[in-house]
Amino acid sequence: MLIAFLIASILSFLTTYLSVKWLIKYLRKVGMVVPDMNKKDKPLIPISGGLAVMSxxxxxxMFFIFLQTFFYKDNSFSLILFGAITTIVLITFIGFVDDALIERNSSSSSGLKQWQKPLLVxxxxIPLVVINAAITKINLPWGNVDLGIIYPLLIIPIGVVGAANMVNNLAxxxxxxxxxxxxxxxxLGIYAYSHGSVFAALIAFLTFAALIAFFIFNKYPAKILPGDSLTYLLGAxxxxxxxxxxxxxxxxxxSIPFIIEFFLK
Known part of the structure; x- marks a missing residue:
């Protein structure tokens, strides 16, 4: 399992690294650029780097699922992972739509309206809801509570929508x-793995590896901006x-830093 984790994470890093290099050229070519307010001369920088991280x-x-299915003969968890990646892909493209609107109108305030964002997210x-991808028991100070069908129908949608918009505020x-x-x-990856949550740890480590690759291009002076496609993705x-x-x-x-930022704004 550890070898599969490592190989999949390396592949996530390499895919993101190569995708960012291609994406910078492509976004410049199609004119999807915005002023970088962190630089004195405010140069036009490609936006929506979350697409590369998502890829x-x-x-x-997909490579991890391939290894588990054909080499370890275990695909019992595939449905959960496919549900998770579907949610991640969908939310990334919603962020991309927001980025496209911002670029088109040349203003960070001209993207999706605040009331539109939760509705579109x-x-x-839905993918996580329909496969019931959760342990419905939660630990509370007074003991364990099984929320049953309330968890997938209410807690999951609230969690996804809330987290996506929460991370989007701190940028x-x-x-x-x-x-x-x-x-x-x-x-999160270390905590999840040490507590036996393999699926959660896998997604955390794959994201970590992808972000390391993206950071090479996003650190100051940035060659590409993350955009809402990345902030939505990270929330998801x-x-x-x-x-x-x-x-x-x-x-x-x-989430505490994001919650503090929300109240400060």
Missing amino acids: GIFIGL LPAA GFNGLETGMGIIYTLS IIAVIAILGNMEKTAIII
């Missing part, structure tokens, strides 16, 4: 979103890890 996670996850939770400096993502995906990652790994309390702790 790295996708390829890494909501369908991305601005070159490398900020990516750097924070590197820290909390590694932390937190939600997916919490849901698959029964790590709701850990996810809340990770």
Whole structure:
């Protein structure tokens, strides 16, 4: 299992690295660029780097499923992982739509309206809902509570929508979103693996590897901006890890900086 984790993570890194190099050229070619407010001369920089990170996670996850299915003869978990990656892909493309609107109107305030974002993000939770990809028992101070069908029908959609929009609020400096993502995906991955949550750990480590590759191009002076496609993706990652790994309390702790930022704004 560890070897499969390692190979899939390396593949996630390489796929993201190569995808970013291609994406920078392509986005410049099609004119999907915005001013980088972190630089004195405000040069036009490609936006929506989350597409590259998503591609790295996708390829890494597909390779892991391939190894488990054909070499380890175990595909019992494939449905859960396919549900997770479908949610991640959908939410990334919703963020891409927001990025495209921002670029088209040349203003960060001209993307999706605040009331539109939760509505458009909501369908991305459907794959996790329909496969009931969660342990419905949650640990509370007074004991365990089994939420039953309430968890997939209510908690999962709220978690995905809330996390996506939460991460989207804390952005601005070159490398900020990516750097924070590197820290909390590694932390979540280690915690999940040490507590036996294999699926959650896998997604965390694949995302960590992809973010390391993206950070090479996103650190100051950035050659590409993450855009909402990445912030939405990172929010979805937190939600997916919490849901698959029964790590709701850990996810809340990770989310404290975003919650503080929300109230400060």
